[in-house]
Amino acid sequence: xxxxxxxxxxWLVGGVLALLVGATVVGQFLRTRMRxxxxxxxxxxxxxxxxxWWMMVAVFGLAMMTGGIGSVILFGLTSFLALREFITxxxxxAGDHRTLFWVxxxxxxxxxxxxxxGWYGLFAIMIPVYAFLFVPIRSVLGGDCDxxxxxxxxxxxxxxxxxxxxxxxxxxxFLGIPGYEGQNGKLLFFFVLVVQISDVLQYVWGKTLGxxxxxxNISPNKTWExxxxxxTTATLIGAxxxxxxxFTPLQSAxxxxxxxxxxxxxxxxxxxxxxxxxxxxxxxxxxxHGGVMDRIDSICFAAPVFFHLTRYFFT
Amino acid sequence: MTAELLALLxxxxxxxxxxxxxxxxDTKQRIYFANHTSNLDALVLWAVLPPEVRVLTRPxxxxxxxxxxxxxxxxxxxxxxxxxxxxxxxxxxxNPIRQIIEAMDETGSIIIFPEGGxxxxxxPMPFKSGLYHLALKRPAVELVPVFMESLNRILPKGxxxxxxxxGSVTFGxxxxxxxxxxxxxxxxxxxxxxxxxxxx
Numbered sequence: 074x075x076x077x078x079x080x081x082x083x084w085l086v087g088g089v090l091a092l093l094v095g096a097t098v099v100g101q102f103l104r105t106r107m108r109x110x111x112x113x114x115x116x117x118x119x120x121x122x123x124x125x126w127w128m129m130v131a132v133f134g135l136a137m138m139t140g141g142i143g144s145v146i147l148f149g150l151t152s153f154l155a156l157r158e159f160i161t162x163x164x165x166x167a168g169d170h171r172t173l174f175w176v177x178x179x180x181x182x183x184x185x186x187x188x189x190x191g192w193y194g195l196f197a198i199m200i201p202v203y204a205f206l207f208v209p210i211r212s213v214l215g216g217d218c219d220x221x222x223x224x225x226x227x228x229x230x231x232x233x234x235x236x237x238x239x240x241x242x243x244x245x246x247f248l249g250i251p252g253y254e255g256q257n258g259k260l261l262f263f264f265v266l267v268v269q270i271s272d273v274l275q276y277v278w279g280k281t282l283g284x285x286x287x288x289x290n291i292s293p294n295k296t297w298e299x300x301x302x303x304x305t306t307a308t309l310i311g312a313x314x315x316x317x318x319x320f321t322p323l324q325s326a327x328x329x330x331x332x333x334x335x336x337x338x339x340x341x342x343x344x345x346x347x348x349x350x351x352x353x354x355x356x357x358x359x360x361x362h363g364g365v366m367d368r369i370d371s372i373c374f375a376a377p378v379f380f381h382l383t384r385y386f387f388t
Numbered sequence: 389m390t391a392e393l394l395a396l397l398x399x400x401x402x403x404x405x406x407x408x409x410x411x412x413x414d415t416k417q418r419i420y421f422a423n424h425t426s427n428l429d430a431l432v433l434w435a436v437l438p439p440e441v442r443v444l445t446r447p448x449x450x451x452x453x454x455x456x457x458x459x460x461x462x463x464x465x466x467x468x469x470x471x472x473x474x475x476x477x478x479x480x481x482x483n484p485i486r487q488i489i490e491a492m493d494e495t496g497s498i499i500i501f502p503e504g505g506x507x508x509x510x511x512p513m514p515f516k517s518g519l520y521h522l523a524l525k526r527p528a529v530e531l532v533p534v535f536m537e538s539l540n541r542i543l544p545k546g547x548x549x550x551x552x553x554x555g556s557v558t559f560g561x562x563x564x565x566x567x568x569x570x571x572x573x574x575x576x577x578x579x580x581x582x583x584x585x586x587x588x
Contacts, residue, residue, distance in 0.1 A: 153552075157403065157552055161538060161541075161553045167508070170541075170547050171547075173551040177551060
């Protein structure tokens with residue numbers, strides 16, 4: 074839990090800040106070049122995204138500085154907000170009200186408490202086993218069997234994606250990696266950086282070179298060019314950051330590839346849900362990005378895989 | 389101060405996404421009329437108005453709910469200044485319309501739920517005639533349709549503890565009673581203006 078801020082951490086933070094400064098300069102330059110129309114809209118959205126990135130980096134940086142507990146609280150709140158957006162979008166009924174109260178105010182905090190205490194055994198099964206059983210039991214007491222399976226499945230899915238999966242990100246801090254004690258904060262930083270930079274690079278490659286749509290029915294903005302360019306460059310960046318991780322450069326590349334592929338898949342799956350519900354974004358809280366869920370969809374899918382790969386091979 | 393705090397709390401719990409569609413916030417005298425699905429409705433609609441509009445706006449609320457218990461009564465009377473009306477047995481001298489008109493002449497705008505109760509069917513219930521009588525008595529006042537969504541999922545009928553989902557509040561184009569418009573025609577038109585906002 075004890076985390077020291079070493080030179081490597083400073084390099085990571087400095088790199089991200091340099092990147093943001095660069096992006097801000099480019100964004101402002103592009104704005105002066107645009108005269109209107111579709112291009113101007115894209116640049117305005119780009120600048121809103123960059124501005125939001127400053128905020129998100131500041132919040133994440135602050136959480137990291139407090140050591141492990143700040144990150145647990147930050148990801149806990151993120152889960153809470155994502156779940157809020159997710160459940161809002163999926164029709165539940167009055168009979169689910171009490172179940173939802175438990176889900177938001179008991180199960181979600183409990184999962185993050187398990188992260189904070191490092192109780193791995195229960196952390197790994199609490200939601201897939203106990204919450205899985207509890208949700209239908211509590212709902213059946215509500216006495217409404219209309220679309221029962223559908224409603225229950227939606228609540229369970231929301232819990233799995235928004236809470237269980239996301240909670241694997243801060244849990245990285247509590248992995249005991251021989252020779253890397255007290256440095257896990259950097260590994261969490263590495264993970265979040267690779268996931269998010271991959272999203273950004275897919276966006277950049279897609280916007281500049283994107284021609285061939287990869288899944289036109291699900292996410293019209295995702296292209297083969299964006300996918301290949303983004304995954305490749307993000308993997309290279311991840312490999313280049315090996316010095317901050319317990320991995321060798323080659324291992325770091327492999328981990329980054331797994332992270333970026335899962336992140337891409339997560340974005341695609343969460344888009345399919347949005348299309349099904351007829352909305353473009355999960356929410357409106359982060360300007361330019363949409364909701365919290367729109368920003369963390371890739372983290373949801375990448376976190377458990379990265380966590381278990383690291384746990385299996387390096388602890 | 390307490391009013392600011394309560395408004396902030398209401399906005400946080402309801403996570404309300406507020407949209408003004410062909411209608412701008414304004415301090416002129418208005419009647420905001422909305423669909424009614426949750427006890428949170430009056431509080432949330434009041435809370436999402438800009439502060440300078442909010443101080444001039446009083447929700448019309450059921451006395452049987454808001455006067456029960458000291459906390460509710462305190463909030464209704466001292467904090468958001470609800471106009472508490474008798475909806476069960478209106479009598480000649482306990483006439484809600486007169487009471488509302490008096491309050492309007494005194495402070496300005498009001499919030500009203502013309503269905504006369506909470507219903508959570510797919511469509512709002514047909515409106516009771518209160519809105520028509522108000523429009524007839526004060527024809528110059530703008531009537532602003534407001535559609536409130538998901539609040540019944542945050543706090544359904546009969547529940548005490550809210551679940552923090554995201555509600556939304558949509559303000560639509562103001563309407564007025566037309567010359568010679570009949571009561572049923574006006575109420576139907578007002579009703580349609582709310583439903584229209586849902587399908588936006």
